Amino acid sequence: MSHYLRNQAVRSIREGNAVFVVGAGVSLLASGSAPTASWLGLIEAGMQRCEDLDPSLKKWRLDSLRILKGKDASSKVSVAQDVKDHLSRAPGQQYANWLADTVGALPIVNRGILDVLSVARTPILTTNYDDLLERTSGRNAVTWDRLAEMQDEIRNPGSSVIHLHGFWRRQESVVFGYRDYSTVLSDQASQAILRALLAFKTLIFVGFGEGLADPNFSALTGWLTSTLSDTGVAPIALVKDDEYKKGAIARYRPVGINAVPYGPMYDDLESFLSGMKNESQGPLTEDPGVAFGWEYLGPTLKRFHRRIEREFSPDFILSISGPGNYAPAYCLAHSSEGVPVLPAVTFPREMNDSGRRDWFQDVADRDGWIHCQSDEWEIFLPNLLRDFPTGAHALIFDEEVTGGDAQLVLTDVLAGFGYDVKKAALIVAPECESYIDFYEQVVTGKFVFPW
Template identity: 40%
Template sequence: MSVTLRSELVAAVREKTALLILGTGVTLSATRSHELASWTGLIRHGVARIQDLRPTVPKRLLQDIERLLRDPTADNLIVAAERVTALLKEIPGGQFDKWLRDTVGKLKLQDTSLLQSIRDLKAPICTTNYDTVLDDYLDLSPITWRDGAQLQVALRGESKAIAHLHGVWSQPESVVFGYGSYGDAIHHGYSQALVRALSALHTVIFIGMGEGIKDPNFAGITKWLKSALPDNTSPPVVLLTESEVKRSYDDFTARGVLPLSYGVSHDDLAPYLGDIAREASSSKPGEPRSLTWEEVCGYLGRLFNRLYRDYQPDIVVAMSGPGNFAPAYCMKHDTNDTPVVCAVTFPSRMPKSISEQQFLTAAGAAGWIHQRTSRWDIYLPNVINYLPLGTKILLFDDRVVTGEAQRRMALLLTSKGFEVKRAALIIHPQVEHEMDYYELALEGEYYFPWGGKLGRSVR
């Protein structure tokens, strides 16, 4: 993993000079690898539709397409896609348009983790995909190469739109499916709009292009970039897994693109982009930030991926009742049924209420673990006492401000022979160095959907 390239990406995002170009890997992630999100899957479906609508189609034509798919290079996929397009358009009744609607037009969002990370980069977005899964999630309008002046505005991030470089399913006349170069399908004004936008933005980041060498869209864009911006001092960067970098480094650099590893598996991409977004964003106090349910769910899905990539706890301890939502929702992604237990937390104040006194008496009799901080009295369920030595415990809260409560509890549990790590959805920057897992470091005020200031009081 190149430290230099990564720092340049952080700077580009911070300085708002980055342009994201998203490939099929993004839609594959969002739809949990739906076959129609890939070129080969889409072409095979097109072949099946042709056979259904035109049973007299010469077998040799379909056999030629199948032969091309068995060796899915960019050139072969281009030829196969062109043949599918031509055959569908020959059938009366607008069958190519209907096929787009019934395939990419019906892809549904299944996983928001990567899309949330892309959203947090706050950079203008282009995509080579024909679907609108990302557009719908971000509530952005699709702009295509046919939209003229609007395209440049979208590429500069000055409108609520996503630029679909090869068209969008809802505008079939815009779909460029199978052309090997921009010159075959895109007018001169389009190229000029890209040149002006890229000259201002500088840094192009390819995301979801892991199979870029085999992706006709990627091949076309990189060829165009190399010819349109030959003296670009900030060459495009493509984000890949470690194995993809090792396997295809020379092929990518030959295209004028610098590969950068984001991790071992595709699951590492969302956390990697989330880290870049976090480092690029300011943590200074400003206007209060209100997080939506959609944002929170995306953050927690991403946090789960990071947790289970690195740690995989045996038990999760929610630090309080009010803070229980974050760990409970985060663990809904868990397929291992990792237990989540909740601490009971009271303010360290006197006098105690009658109900609190009754609970403290019962908790003490049952052997609950008690930890006192300057502000809180925390009680952990006594099941902790019966866990075997070495049990991996994750202390998890919705937010950590001073870190005292988690810090003291971690020391107490470590002294009992457990392995302990700490997590939170949001932390104050002053405790960043001591937290193992978190999503946002915010210094100012923020509001969860279930609470007010700092996620708790009424706004």
Template identity: 30%
Template sequence: MIIDKVPHVLREMIRNKQACLVLGAGVSIASSNNHPTSSWKGLLKNGISHCKTYGTPPLNEDASGKLLEILELNDIDNWLAIATLIERKLKYPNNPEWNSWLYESVGSIKVKNYNLLESIISLELPILTTNYDNLFSDKSLSYPKKSITWKDRSSALHFKQNPLDYIFHLHGSFVQADSVVLGISSYEHLINSEFIQYIQRSLSLSYGFIFIGYGAGFDDPNFSALIRFLSSYGTLSPNQKHFVLVKEGDQFYFNNLPNIYPVVYGEKHEDLPVFLRTLPFSIERFIYRSKRKHAEHIKSNETFKDMAYCPDMVFIESGTAQLKDKGKIEIRKPIAMGRFPVTVEEWNIFVHERGYHYRKFTIDNRRIKLPITGISYYDAIDYTNWLSEITGYKYRLPSENEWEYAALAGNDGNFWWGEDPNVINANFRDSKLGELTNVDTYPANKFNLQDFFGNCWEWTDDNYSSNRAETEFTEKPYQTNNNSESQRSNEHILKGGCFYYSSDFMKASSRIHLERESIFNSVGFRVVREVHAILKSDDFYYILSISSPFAIDFEMNKEMKPTLSYFNMSESQLWNIKIDKNNLATISHYKTKKTLCYSEDPQDYSTLKMSETLNDVKQRSKYSIKKILGGYMIVSSRFNKVVDLEGARKENIPDLIMFEPHGNFNQGWHFIPVKF
């Protein structure tokens, strides 16, 4: 069973954007796959070696050997003393080796695993770091950051005005070598910088700090130095709570820190990215992540992302279309369609995240907005399975009918703009470009979707059959009749044409077919996410009040009436939430299977009770789950009343009653998932 143990105040800090992240060496170690100079010990070892040849004066063999022995003692003061020595020898007047060493050592650290960095970015909080590398400026990230240091006179102002655009290097960046604070003596320059004024006046008043990547404390001497530094200037105010994220067993190293509380993210370092992703989405991701997943909360043609990793998706209502060469097609369920074909940038995140190996053509990773091509059907399926795994929602390739319906966007004919091709709306042979173009180059159709026609072929999830009727839409659009020719085929349908094919192949009804293993530099794909199912029937939830430590509970010995009890994670508080075709929720008890509903007396809408079956109560048991700040309201579909706490601040255990939906926190609930 998975239980959420994150302090409520930490979640509130993140939701209210009152937190600032402070990143240590552990982030660089994980993201570079343990590059030799990403840790402090590794960097100092490299520095000792460099000083043997280039120091002023050079270190002799005996001295360097003794320093390496001292380094292995893992003593913070000794490490800082060695750092000071390296800095002095390589910064000696007229010695250019300081810059060269930083570029050779720190500058060689590159992103090998994007998982942790993307998880940090997804929190959408200001970022400070004591690291010297430039990993967050990697162009393959979903939101690369600009690096600024305390040496930039205007840096504090830029960071204050647009904090999400930057990463503030507290101890400098290797790109700006004179900003790097390695030894103890360098702190004198830091204290007198404009940065300290910003720390004093802004951060200490506005934010609580969340320290990430500082391990057991002694792994990064910058941590202890930073804590002493901030404490001496009153920045770690008792009016703010601060947290350090640690793995199981390391929390004891932080018990004596001033006003800093350890929070365990898991048993191993690999648990940290997943933990970070749950912090801002601990509520939203379980019903419909951040307001966009439920048809009730999404407008048609609205663009959304499930996570920072994911492609832009557009919600499309069900409907019909008339193809000129095919006839009528019907989409019976709403879907979310990828706004663009999957891009080089999005594909690279998947490849780095999974260490994915595939047969590929040469990819220009600088042109990250091109559609990814050279992708087999199996590669595309692996990508959709990965999206499904990290988001909890079903991603797949579109069926042929879904692709055609989305491409035409309500138009009956060959293209969304009319009957005839033109180079204004698509990249094909007549465009005479002779190469792929960025996915956002051409105009969007009425569904706010782009790049369907020309540019690159797109895989569908339909097997090929010469008989088009065999690939008509079903409840599972990517499956066909069991005895059909397509079931025996190893070929799938591709749509849309490409940059070097004629316009005849671009028509919405046109199709080609390739074997699943095939790869071509003109073949890519886009994704679909299913939206008709909100919760699986085997998901169970604790329903917790936002404003108090209470959970919706059901006690059999109190006349079938649900009461609130203190949150103790007992099975009597577990609930199953099912969604009907009208997107209304039925909330039933995990053990008794009884349903949360109104009193049988329709006039007595101020109380709730438990009912044996849905048929007894009809719409009195149906609720819509409305998004509010910080959580959800559970609103009756019949009376427009809200499941709420009565007397939440009183000493007595309150009852459940119904209130008008004012949207305050007393009426807000968290849905905490439990899986067995």
């Protein structure tokens, strides 16, 4: 992850120069993955409603369904236009009824992501038609065709959510088919406001999980490409780790957007944003690799714990004595499983003539502790480590791994007991990255923890 780009976004939030641009991914998270929270799911629901009102449209629905499964975004927009045309021609305000029954009726299952966005006191722009943000924040809905209200929100954020593609209660504002996209993109007043934002604000795209394949996203980036060359502030798109690794930089950079990964799962987005918000309320260092404050570490360790639980689920954790215990202890504070943490006691090897080390070794030897050595450390392991069942998941967890072979030595010891061993650290040096299974950041310079 680019610490510079993340730091730039935090600074923008802190200084009141950030704008969140919210996509369907946020509504999907908040609604518990309700199908009509996504653009494609909404089209499918519209096709089904069209056939229900006119059974002769069954073949059209099946043909259109095949188009939706393809990769051509413009063809999908054409299907959306067909849905709108069919519903608008049906007697009885069927287009408005369908909007109310779908995006207007989305449940709020997980409100955390909505709360994080709302309390940041930054302008919120969204391509979503729903009112999930309004229902949790108390903000009003402002649509792209209400110029004065948009300007008020930009100047004094916190009272409204700006709907770039319309709001379900005002069906005339909803941008759904290709004719709607043409209308909003040719509206000079609303486009002027967006261009002005780009000159002074950092746009942070949140919840555009389909990225450039999302027509709502590509509709925005179409004019961003020509505009961004004249500004010094590039937008940031928050993307999943796998999307980032599969070439997000190469895909987003041509349209003037920087990609920043937020975690391996969609639900990591909430904790990532929470960390940025919390950090923006405290002192900001020039390099986040220099000083790690609690406002950053809190949500980071929470996210780190969730990732380890998902991918490994340790039966016990071996931590390192002293400050190295803080990171695993904080992670375990978020666990409901009661995973035992066993500390390894360490002494620098240059302390071989230390009376304290000799005293501890006598006590450890009498109790059957395991004694091993790395390049830099004398390590004593509690004898309980022998008693877990074969195949138990053992996690070696330290706050930092910046050199030496201590974790490799401990891995050999635990593997010798027949355990499945993984290694974790909050931060690692580049030369250690290859053999640490779980880590949050790669740090090359000096750093400071709050403990």
